[in-house]
Amino acid sequence: MIRTELSAAGIDDPELRGAYRRCRTLNAAHGRTFFLATRLLAPDQRPPVHALYGFARYADDILDDFDPNLDAASRAARLQRLSDEFFAHNEHPDNPVLAAVEHTARRYGIHDELFDDFLASMRMDLTITDYPDRDALNLYMKGSAEAIGLQLLPILGTIGEPDEAAPYAAALGRAFQLTNFLRDVDEDLARQRVYLPADELAAHHVDRDLLMWCHTNRRTDRRVRDALAEQHEVARQVYRYAASGVDLLAPRSRPCVATALTLYSDILDCIEDSDFAVFTQRATVGNGRRLRVAGAGLLRSWRARLTHPAGAA
Template structure:
């Protein structure tokens, strides 16, 4: 299957083909919902999306590896090495993920400053454990999530200019990230991090100490429940704005993005359904539901590619 996608994307160099295959494997293993949505893209689009995922995963693994021998200084060194190799063009790296993402950035003209902003936010994770307010958190989220949406735009294509679609693409990346923050509160606490604005938590009588109490007792204290519900509502607002941007994408890309938006927003539903019991289980969308939404998206994707763009559906499934 990957072979037909690489052929469709015009990637023929054996070394690059192996590099893109590595990125696809990472996406399939670690990003189940995201990977499922990529199956709705045209075959020619998929390798580049896998490459962007692979690069983000590469940086994330440096930060979140639980190996106790990886000190903050060593993690910083590895992250700096990754940045240097990327901006050097990967000429001195044997890492297949770097080879693929550099090829993607050149092919689609993805701006270097988007990768720089992403790496800046990753560096923040080395030293920043709390965010005083929404402005501080938004600064982090811009690099960690909004720029991912902006990186994808040249691959997805737009109706009209990219500039007009950009705010919506950034908002979708932000919505996904804010969803992760709610779902993974407990896991982030185990790493010493809180990705919720301290002043907004304080408005409900919540601080780090109370969150740690919830973490240790595996239950959601009522004040924490109210604080999480408020964050949940704000995230819903971001999804509503992002959804308005789907029609600004190229028709063949809309089913993929709409499917990802639906499935990720339903994680919020699961969190709410559990009454914000995020300290005792991780909210997920079940396999049957994911396949149901993806199947409907596949029909729309097939229709868009055959009737609007004329692109063959080889390798679509």
């Protein structure tokens, strides 16, 4: 299957093919829902998407590796090396992930600014553990989530000017990350991070100490439940906005994006159905539901590719 995808994408160089395979392996191993949705893209679209995921995952692992021998300074140095290597634009980097993402960025005209924004947010994770308000959190998500959506846009294609679809692509990246923030509250606390606006939590008399109490005691205090419900509705609003832009994408890309949107928003349903028991269980979408949604998306994808092949509006 991967050979077919690489050939469809016109990637013939053996070393470059190996680099893209490495990124695909990272996506398959870590991006469970994302990888499933990627299978709904046309074969030529999949390798560049895997390359973007591989780069993001590689940077994220620098920050979240639980190796006790890696202090903040060591992680910062590794992240800086990654940045330096990427922006050197060496056509033949030793790192296979960089080789694939550099090739993808050149081929699709993905601007350096989007990668710079992403790496800036990764650096924030080295020193920032709390966000005082929505503006501060949005600044972080500009690089960590919105930039990813904008990087994908040239690969997905649009029916009109890309600038028209860009706000919706950015919003979808933000919606996915807001979902992760809610689902991973407990896991993030283990890393001493809180990705929820402190002032909005305070309106429900919630602070870091109360969140840590919930983490330690494996239960959701009523005040925390109310605060999380409010954050849940914020995420829902972002999903609604992002969904209204799916029709601006190239027809062959819509089933993939619509499927990812549905499955990620299903995670919000799981969180709500558990009554926000995020300290005792990690919200996941069952395999049956995943397969039903993906199966329906696959049928739509096949039809769209037949009706609107690559390059068609």
